[in-house]
Amino acid sequence: MKAVLVLLGVLLPLISSGQSGLTDQGLFFPKPSANSFVKLTPQKPLNLGAFTLCMRLSVDPNVVSKENRDTILFAYRTQKVDELNVWQEKGKISLCLQTSSDCAFYSVPLLSIFRTNLCVTWESSTGLTAFWVGGRRSTLQVYRKNHKVQSGGAVILGQDPDSFLGSFEEKQSFVGEITDVNMWDYVLKGDQIRNFNDKVWLGPEPNVLNWNVLKHDLNGNVLVVPEKYK
Template identity: 30%
Template sequence: MMLLLLLVMLTSCAAIPRDLSNKMFTFPQETNTAHVRLTTSRQNLGAVTVCLRSFTDLKRAHSLFSLATPSAIENFLIFKRAASDEFELWARNRYVILYGEDYELNTWHSVCSTWNAVSGVMQLWLDGKPSSRKFVSSGSNINGPMLIVLGQEQDSYGGGFDSKQSFAGMMSDVHMWDYVISPDEILRYSDHLSFTPGNVLNWWSLDFQIVGRVLIEDQQKTL
């Protein structure tokens, strides 16, 4: 009986494609375990765009998006620093700090980050407003089996989580592309208009696995 119950639980937690339109992931507490794993079969990326929406009252540092491979743990990372106006953007285990970002607490924010392996340049778009374009890493693609995590920062491949870097709050509309989408497309995403969905991760057809206490709820929208 216990074995049957375990099999049912494992099956219920397996990654399945699901349309999450008008839904959100709620991370209700600080923890070093709870997270969402996003699934992709891609193993080679020469460029990346990631867009998501987040809502939190965290004043400490926290991870918004963490992509790791066995050869590079911080292969693509969007990390909010403790200072209210600072972000870190990581690509291929190297990072740049962005200053002067208007990231208010208890507000839904649209966050997009782009990187291209040829130029090595990264950029952040916060609520449709671009940051300075800064060089991070060039010359090599993101290669290997990818583990993508929401809610935690990977300090090892698929693990090494620190509760003091965990995300607590709500997150929605996660999309990822294998190219740098245009500024017009980013603005359309930020303004909740029609846009081309991600071809690596698509919120409207998402493969994911929830680990720990993460809820799927109706998205709470504010004026």
Template identity: 45%
Template structure:
């Protein structure tokens, strides 16, 4: 009975500590073939959003890195990048908005991006800390009917990948809402609080289609 008692105590201590098992994706090498497709839970016809993820990057040399891609047949509807100079940016069917922030690296970072079409306000959060606001694509709408890709930058609907833009590192807890979350909610998500999950993309429920040599593991959040 002692092993069972030990397992029970471990489970109780984890519950009291608030730790939650969660899947994570490890992209080990730069390649033009490894990617993960996320299947949205609702059409991505968006006039506002909050997009959050936990990410760590380990790359040799300086290059741009794709963090998140949503593309329809004709447009890069929403792409998130670490730029060549270390800035973070996102692009919606045209020129992007860029933020000079501490550079992403091998240490895990909680990253969120918010945008609202009515005001054009765009902002970025790193580990719960908010950037300045910028005005970007006021009146724009993100169009439905595309594909969400982690790990690659699709230059066509689902293809034309380049290994020198691919993601290398670990990414997990990718969630997306069709509203701009309050700063306090984003800070709570960073702290691991069990707030409402994304209604567009929910990392705990959204179907993932794995392509290539990507390791899927489970860890505690």
């Protein structure tokens, strides 16, 4: 019995550190904060000339939908700059690459108390950018043509880092649930993105961020939502 207890004492910290992926689980940020976030470890550096980023989200509209509140949905920051951010702000959803002032804004259905399947695609060679909400594509925009997302940063859920892994603001924090964050270093086909709505994903394996095997570090008041609530 003593040996079993010692073994559990070794295994439990490993389980709580989230090193085995988040298959059939989600992350719940129950209230606004300036210190609750999850750091994700990509499978490869985010040295990107194109990408598809998908995730499923639901929010507390009493917080997130307040007038003039900006809410970060996904953040990737290097030591010097916000490289890739996705926001709900000014009544729209936006993609910001290496800037916080020159973003691509989309008048698409906003997040709600019910789960939303959200994807964004971008390609440097053409600048073509689009958001997908529930499998439906927005109109295209040309944004940041010939730009390249730089490696060497940190991927953060829950907060917008104004410095590397720091300078968080409660008024911009995410409040709600996030799950199935996946990223590819190319633009998926429309039919593949529409399949993201299905419980069983039949598309290509995510090669930058893969929720099922993702290494992650929880900080502050963040709860891992078990499969029965998904």
